[in-house]
Amino acid sequence: MKIHEYQAKELFAAYDIPVKKQILCHTADEAVDAYSRLNVPLVVLKAQVLTGGRGKAGGIKLADSPEKVKANAEAILGIKIKDIPVDRILVTEAADIKKEYYMSIVVDRNTKSALLMLSSDGGIDIEEVAHSTPERIYKFQIDPLLGTPDFFTRKVAFSLFTDIKLINQLSHIIKSLYKLMLETDASLAEINPLVLTPDDTLVAVDAKMTFDDNALYRQLQIATLFEPTVEEKKEKEAKAKGFSYVHLGGEIGCMVNGAGLAMATMDLIKRYRGKPANFLDIGGSSNSEKVVHAMKLLLQDSDVKVVLINIFGGITRCDDVANGLLKAFEQIDTDIPVVVRLTGTNEELGRALLKDSKLYVANTMSEATRMAVNLALKTY
Amino acid sequence: MSILINKNTRVVVQGITGRDGGFHAGKMKEYGTQVVAGTSPGKGGTFVNGVPVFNTVHETVRLMQADTSIIFVPAAFACDAIMEAADAGIKLIICITEGIPTLDVIKAYNYVKLKGASLIGPNCPGLISPEKSLCGIMPASIFKAGGVGVISRSGTLTYEVVYHLTAAGMGQSTAVGIGGDPVVGLHYLELLSMFEEDEDTEAIVLIGEIGGNAEERAASYIQHHVTKPVVSFIAGLSAPPDKQMGHAGAIISSGSGSAKEKIAALEAVGIRVAPEPSMIPGLLKS
Numbered sequence: 001m002k003i004h005e006y007q008a009k010e011l012f013a014a015y016d017i018p019v020k021k022q023i024l025c026h027t028a029d030e031a032v033d034a035y036s037r038l039n040v041p042l043v044v045l046k047a048q049v050l051t052g053g054r055g056k057a058g059g060i061k062l063a064d065s066p067e068k069v070k071a072n073a074e075a076i077l078g079i080k081i082k083d084i085p086v087d088r089i090l091v092t093e094a095a096d097i098k099k100e101y102y103m104s105i106v107v108d109r110n111t112k113s114a115l116l117m118l119s120s121d122g123g124i125d126i127e128e129v130a131h132s133t134p135e136r137i138y139k140f141q142i143d144p145l146l147g148t149p150d151f152f153t154r155k156v157a158f159s160l161f162t163d164i165k166l167i168n169q170l171s172h173i174i175k176s177l178y179k180l181m182l183e184t185d186a187s188l189a190e191i192n193p194l195v196l197t198p199d200d201t202l203v204a205v206d207a208k209m210t211f212d213d214n215a216l217y218r219q220l221q222i223a224t225l226f227e228p229t230v231e232e233k234k235e236k237e238a239k240a241k242g243f244s245y246v247h248l249g250g251e252i253g254c255m256v257n258g259a260g261l262a263m264a265t266m267d268l269i270k271r272y273r274g275k276p277a278n279f280l281d282i283g284g285s286s287n288s289e290k291v292v293h294a295m296k297l298l299l300q301d302s303d304v305k306v307v308l309i310n311i312f313g314g315i316t317r318c319d320d321v322a323n324g325l326l327k328a329f330e331q332i333d334t335d336i337p338v339v340v341r342l343t344g345t346n347e348e349l350g351r352a353l354l355k356d357s358k359l360y361v362a363n364t365m366s367e368a369t370r371m372a373v374n375l376a377l378k379t380y
Numbered sequence: 381m382s383i384l385i386n387k388n389t390r391v392v393v394q395g396i397t398g399r400d401g402g403f404h405a406g407k408m409k410e411y412g413t414q415v416v417a418g419t420s421p422g423k424g425g426t427f428v429n430g431v432p433v434f435n436t437v438h439e440t441v442r443l444m445q446a447d448t449s450i451i452f453v454p455a456a457f458a459c460d461a462i463m464e465a466a467d468a469g470i471k472l473i474i475c476i477t478e479g480i481p482t483l484d485v486i487k488a489y490n491y492v493k494l495k496g497a498s499l500i501g502p503n504c505p506g507l508i509s510p511e512k513s514l515c516g517i518m519p520a521s522i523f524k525a526g527g528v529g530v531i532s533r534s535g536t537l538t539y540e541v542v543y544h545l546t547a548a549g550m551g552q553s554t555a556v557g558i559g560g561d562p563v564v565g566l567h568y569l570e571l572l573s574m575f576e577e578d579e580d581t582e583a584i585v586l587i588g589e590i591g592g593n594a595e596e597r598a599a600s601y602i603q604h605h606v607t608k609p610v611v612s613f614i615a616g617l618s619a620p621p622d623k624q625m626g627h628a629g630a631i632i633s634s635g636s637g638s639a640k641e642k643i644a645a646l647e648a649v650g651i652r653v654a655p656e657p658s659m660i661p662g663l664l665k666s
Contacts, residue, residue: 215481259626260534
C-alpha cells in the first residue's frame with residue numbers, strides 16, 4: 001500500500017526525522033494562504049499523487065510571491081500525472097541545497113533483510129544510478145535481531161561523511177527511519193533527496209513509503225490512509241471473499257485455484273491469441289459457494305465473453321469439484337459459455353458428471369484454453 | 381536418496397488442533413510420513429488423528445525425537461512458531477501459513493539461521509519425497525518416485541507440472557514448494573546445490589514466476605555449479621506491471637521482475653524454458 005508524500009512526512013516528523021514545515025492544500029487560494037502562514041520567501045508546490053514522475057510532468061514548481069503561488073498552484077491542480085488528476089498540493093518551505101544524498105530502507109528479497117541504502121548521488125532517479133554505477137550505492141543489511149546500534153549507524157554514516165556532527169545527525173535519522181519502518185510495517189521508506197543545507201543540517205526534502213499489505217491487520221492507523229483506485233476497490237472486495245483478483249481488460253474471464261496456475265492460465269490464453277479478462281485465484285479449495293461468488297465477480301465485467309474455469313483437483317477430489325460446479329451453476333443465470341478443465345484425483349468421474357451440463361468440458365489446460373479462445377471469437 | 385526429507389524424517393505438526401493442521405496431519409500419516417507429534421499450547425495430552433499433542437515443541441524434540449516441523453498456525457502467530465521450532469532444536473522448519481508480515485519473516489528467518497536450522501516457506505505447499513515422506517499439503521496421489529527434482533514458487537502450478545511428469549513416466553526425487561512470499565527461507569540456489577549433490581536426482585525442473593530476480597540468480601548459479609539438466613517454466617508473461625498477482629512476491633515493480641527477463645536470463649545460459657507446463661516432460665526427454 002502506498003501513501004502520499006505529505007503523509008510520509010507527517011510520519012517522519014512524528015519520528016523526529018527533520019522535514020520542512022508543510023501545509024496541504026486543495027485549492028489555489030488555500031495555497032496562497034499557506035504561503036503567508038509559512039512566512040518564508042521561497043516555497044515549493046508539489047502535486048500529491050500516488051505515482052512517480054511528478055517533476056517531469058510539471059507537478060513540482062517553485063514560487064516566491066503570492067501571485068506566483070496562485071498561478072503555479074492553479075497550473076498543478078489542472079494537470080493529470082499518469083492519468084491521475086491532481087486534487088491536492090503540498091506547500092512547503094524550499095530548502096537551500098549544498099548537496100543532495102539518497103537514503104532508503106527496503107525489504108530485500110535476496111539478502112532476506114531490511115536493506116539500508118545510501119548514495120551521494122541524491123535527487124535523481126536512483127534506479128538509474130543502481131543500473132549504471134551500482135558501486136555508488138552503499139548497501140548495509142540491518143540485522144533484525146540487533147537493530148541499529150550506535151556502532152552500526154556510525155559505520156554506515158562514515159560512508160557518506162567525515163564530520164562527526166554530520167555522522168551524529170545521520171545516525172539519528174537512520175535509527176529513526178528504521179524504528180518508523182518496524183513500527184508501521186513499511187516495506188519501503190525512502191528519502192530522496194536527503195538534503196545537506198549550507199549550515200550543515202540534514203533535512204528530508206522528499207519522502208516515500210509503502211506498506212506491507214499482509215501487516216495491515218495490525219496497522220489500523222496506516223490502513224486508514226489507503227486511497228484505493230476503482231480497480232483497487234474491486235480487488236479489495238474480492239480479497240474479502242478470499243480471492244485474489246486483478247482486472248486485465250480482455251474478454252476471457254478466468255477462474256483458477258492457485259496463483260501460479262492462474263498466471264499460467266492467463267499466459268496460455270495469450271499464447272493462443274486470446275485476451276484474458278482477469279487474474280483470479282479462488283484459493284486452494286473450490287466449493288460451490290466460492291464458485292458462485294467468483295462467477296458473480298467475473299460477470300460484473302461486461303467485457304467478459306467466455307469464462308474459463310481451470311481447476312487442479314488436489315486434495316479436493318474432482319468428482320466433488322464437479323458436484324460443486326453443478327450446484328453453483330444451478331444458481332447462476334448466464335448465457336456466457338463456460339469452459340471447465342478438471343484434472344487431478346478422480347478426474348474421469350468428475351468430467352463424466354459434467355458431461356450432460358451446458359458446461360464445455362476439457363481434459364487439459366491447452367485444450368480448455370483453445371476452446372475458450374475459439375468461443376470468444378465466435379461470440380463477436 | 382532424496383533431499384531434506386526421507387523415510388526417517390520425524391515430523392511435529394505445529395497447530396495440529398486447527399482444521400488444516402489436523403486434516404493434513406492425517407493425510408501425511410496416511411502417506412507413510414512419521415508424524416510423531418503435534419503441538420497446541422494448552423492442549424497437551426490430547427490426540428488428533430492418533431497423533432499425540434504436546435504443549436511445546438521442546439517436549440516433542442525431547443520425548444518424540446521430532447527433527448522436522450510443519451507449521452499451520454495463523455499468520456499473526458506463525459513467526460513465533462517458527463522461532464519456537466528453531467529454539468527447540470528442530471533442523472527443518474516448513475511454514476505453510478500465508479499472509480505473514482514480511483518483517484516478521486525476516487526476523488524469524490535470521491533466528492532460524494542463527495540456530496543452524498533451515499526454513500521452507502512461508503506461504504508454501506511444503507515438500508514431498510515421493511513414496512518416502514510427505515511434509516506438506518500436496519495431493520500425494522499425483523507424485524511418483526523417480527529422478528526429477530522439482531523446485532517451485534507456486535503450489536498448484538507445481539501440481540500441474542508434476543501431473544505431466546508422472547503421466548510421462550518421470551518420477552520425482554523430491555519436490556519442494558519454496559513459497560510465494562517476497563522473503564522465504566531455502567531458495568533456488570540452496571536447493572539446486574542439494575539436487576546437484578543428490579545421487580537419485582538426474583534432472584531438475586525449476587518453476588518460477590514474476591517478481592524479484594531469483595530466477596536470474598539461479599540461471600547464473602546453474603551455469604557455474606550445476607551439471608545436471610535443468611528445464612524451467614516461468615509464469616506471468618501476461619502479467620501487468622505493479623500488480624500483485626496473488627502471491628505477495630509476484631509483482632513486477634519498477635520495471636524489473638518480468639517473466640520475459642527471467643526467460644531470457646535462463647535461455648542465455650542454455651536452460652530450456654517450456655512455453656506450457658505440459659511441455660516440460662518433452663524437454664526433459666530431448
